[in-house]
Amino acid sequence: MNPLKRFLQSTSGKIGLILTIAILLISLLAPILHPYDPATDRNYLLRLKPPNSEHWFGTDGLGRDILVLVWYGMRTSLTVGLISVGLGLIVGLILGLIAGYFRGYIETVIGWLTDILLAFPSILLAIAIVTVSGPSLQSVMIAVGVVQIPIYIRLTRSMVLSLREQEFVIATKALGASPTRIIFNHILPSTLSPLVVQATLSIGTATLEAAGLGFLGLGAQPPTPELGTMLSDAFKSGYSLSSPWTTIFPGLFITLTVLAFNLLGDGLRDSLDPRS
Amino acid sequence: MWKYIAKRLLSLLPVLLGITLLVFVLLHLIPGDPAVVLSGERATPEQVEALRQQLGLNRPLPLQYLAFLEKLIRFDFGTSIISGIPIADEIKNRWPATFELSVAAMLIAITLGIPAGIFAAVRKNSWLDNLLMSGSLIGVSLPVYWLGLLLIYLFAVNLQLLPPSGRISVETGFNFKPITNFYVLDSLFRFDIANLKDVLVHLILPALTLGTIPLAIIARITRSAMLEVLLQDYIRTAKAKGVPRYLVIFQHALKNALLPISTTIGLQFGNLLGGAILTETIFSWPGIGSWIYEGILARDYPVVQGGVVFVSVTFVLINLLVDISYALFDPRIQYK
Numbered sequence: 055m056n057p058l059k060r061f062l063q064s065t066s067g068k069i070g071l072i073l074t075i076a077i078l079l080i081s082l083l084a085p086i087l088h089p090y091d092p093a094t095d096r097n098y099l100l101r102l103k104p105p106n107s108e109h110w111f112g113t114d115g116l117g118r119d120i121l122v123l124v125w126y127g128m129r130t131s132l133t134v135g136l137i138s139v140g141l142g143l144i145v146g147l148i149l150g151l152i153a154g155y156f157r158g159y160i161e162t163v164i165g166w167l168t169d170i171l172l173a174f175p176s177i178l179l180a181i182a183i184v185t186v187s188g189p190s191l192q193s194v195m196i197a198v199g200v201v202q203i204p205i206y207i208r209l210t211r212s213m214v215l216s217l218r219e220q221e222f223v224i225a226t227k228a229l230g231a232s233p234t235r236i237i238f239n240h241i242l243p244s245t246l247s248p249l250v251v252q253a254t255l256s257i258g259t260a261t262l263e264a265a266g267l268g269f270l271g272l273g274a275q276p277p278t279p280e281l282g283t284m285l286s287d288a289f290k291s292g293y294s295l296s297s298p299w300t301t302i303f304p305g306l307f308i309t310l311t312v313l314a315f316n317l318l319g320d321g322l323r324d325s326l327d328p329r330s
Numbered sequence: 331m332w333k334y335i336a337k338r339l340l341s342l343l344p345v346l347l348g349i350t351l352l353v354f355v356l357l358h359l360i361p362g363d364p365a366v367v368l369s370g371e372r373a374t375p376e377q378v379e380a381l382r383q384q385l386g387l388n389r390p391l392p393l394q395y396l397a398f399l400e401k402l403i404r405f406d407f408g409t410s411i412i413s414g415i416p417i418a419d420e421i422k423n424r425w426p427a428t429f430e431l432s433v434a435a436m437l438i439a440i441t442l443g444i445p446a447g448i449f450a451a452v453r454k455n456s457w458l459d460n461l462l463m464s465g466s467l468i469g470v471s472l473p474v475y476w477l478g479l480l481l482i483y484l485f486a487v488n489l490q491l492l493p494p495s496g497r498i499s500v501e502t503g504f505n506f507k508p509i510t511n512f513y514v515l516d517s518l519f520r521f522d523i524a525n526l527k528d529v530l531v532h533l534i535l536p537a538l539t540l541g542t543i544p545l546a547i548i549a550r551i552t553r554s555a556m557l558e559v560l561l562q563d564y565i566r567t568a569k570a571k572g573v574p575r576y577l578v579i580f581q582h583a584l585k586n587a588l589l590p591i592s593t594t595i596g597l598q599f600g601n602l603l604g605g606a607i608l609t610e611t612i613f614s615w616p617g618i619g620s621w622i623y624e625g626i627l628a629r630d631y632p633v634v635q636g637g638v639v640f641v642s643v644t645f646v647l648i649n650l651l652v653d654i655s656y657a658l659f660d661p662r663i664q665y666k
Contacts, residue, residue, distance in 0.1 A: 288479075301476065
């Protein structure tokens with residue numbers, strides 16, 4: 055059975071795909087559908103209004119519409135998730151390819167680096183990095199990206215170790231192909247399926263970690279809307295207890311985003327990598 | 331076995347060195363003069379210079395790292411910029427709170443997660459299986475701090491059934507003299523039932539919050555481990571011999587599925603230490619996690635550094651224990 059057919063048979067995969075497309079579309083089209091300037095958005099006359107026909111998700115302590123904040127916040131969180139996974143994937147892939155193909159001393163050093171990075175609880179490593187580089191969205195992207203690197207190193211290295219012994223690679227080597235050519239033209243394409251699955255699942259984790267850093271006050275700085283920062287504001291000001299809508303909607307949309315990528319990742323794994 | 335443990339311990343040394351090196355390098359990457367940053371905003375130039383001398387910041391970096399290592403071995407993490415309290419003392423005081431919370435969270439995760447996984451496996455593809463596995467997928471997608479805030483709103487503010495924060499009520503805590511700082515144990519040692527009840531009631535919401543992700547993961551692992559075992563020939567033989575269904579499940583299948591489950595439990599216990607930062611912050615739980623959070627807010631770098639090193643080393647040691655127990659449970663596993 056081909057992968058597409060297998061994917062279409064997976065209920066979780068289909069739900070995940072629909073949710074992911076919806077989230078991506080809503081986030082991408084935000085500036086067209088509802089232009090928004092966070093710097094000027096506040097209306098103290100409308101402070102902490104519960105959900106109503108005009109403000110479906112209610113308003114926050116500055117009188118801002120929570121629906122709009124969640125919408126743009128999701129865009130921010132998603133951007134952080136995608137960029138950090140991209141960073142982790144690229145760096146991890148390159149180091150994994152090098153370690154697996156060249157082996158020897160360089161593999162030992164990369165292996166040691168991987169072990170160290172995996173020795174930290176992920177959120178703690180991210181906190182350490184952001185504390186040093188200063189709270190900002192860029193720092194969060196780098197921190198969450200670094201946390202992802204060892205996962206991709208291990209995954210890529212293990213695949214390269216088995217691929218480099220395969221006959222087609224040995225034959226290419228015997229024909230005089232350069233290591234760069236062998237790695238990028240022959241080995242890399244065979245490693246892509248499990249990496250795509252892992253990357254999709256990682257976007258969920260990365261979004262969750264980025265929102266966690268935002269909650270700790272290490273992420274987006276005001277007035278940029280971000281889901282974790284919104285929860286942090288509601289918690290610190292005590293609105294999470296007196297006006298629960300300031301908490302419910304941002305958290306719900308973090309969960310929805312993470313769930314969408316987890317479902318899609320599960321579906322992709324079943325179709326692209328059925329042995330796992 | 332001893333040879334395996336010794337080798338495993340030796341292999342840990344480079345990782346521990348790497349952790350300390352990384353944290354040391356990170357601290358020196360903070361923009362600006364570390365002495366100025368570490369002295370705080372209100373320090374005079376004399377105080378900055380005194381700190382530079384005291385910390386040896388005028389010496390070459392490799393020597394500074396060696397001095398940092400030497401202090402760590404003596405459990406000397408420096409002192410907090412804000413409170414002036416030695417970091418090692420804070421860790422000693424706060425560690426029991428974090429450990430107690432993590433154990434409670436793990437107990438919840440195990441007692442609910444394993445039965446959920448067993449039921450899902452036994453009734454594979456039924457509505458119960460779908461419900462439990464959908465629940466576990468949502469569980470791993472939830473931000474724990476959000477769940478914590480919702481639980482506080484529901485159970486503490488609306489229903490007023492459980493306390494929203496802290497380890498013990500103010501009135502109970504006033505007369506309470508901890509011995510070990512593990513409040514559950516201390517209440518048991520003193521045979522103080524009222525105190526024990528108060529401590530347990532304070533544990534419920536934070537433990538439930540912290541335990542949600544491990545619960546979901548344990549349920550998923552239990553299901554897949556049980557499904558694999560339930561397809562084995564010896565299970566079919568047991569069924570054919572007329573062994574009662576519950577005995578087949580609990581005595582024959584579960585026993586053999588326990589290995590991957592126990593490994594997951596160990597690894598999740600290590601992960602709880604990281605998750606504790608967010609949970610402790612929400613519930614004002616006076617553990618290591620909330621202390622690191624306060625350190626971040628106050629830019630108290632020695633606190634963040636000490637906390638990160640301590641939690642990471644503990645995390646590595648827990649993972650080591652998991653590895654060793656893995657080899658103990660399954661003699662086929664040997665160190666190579």
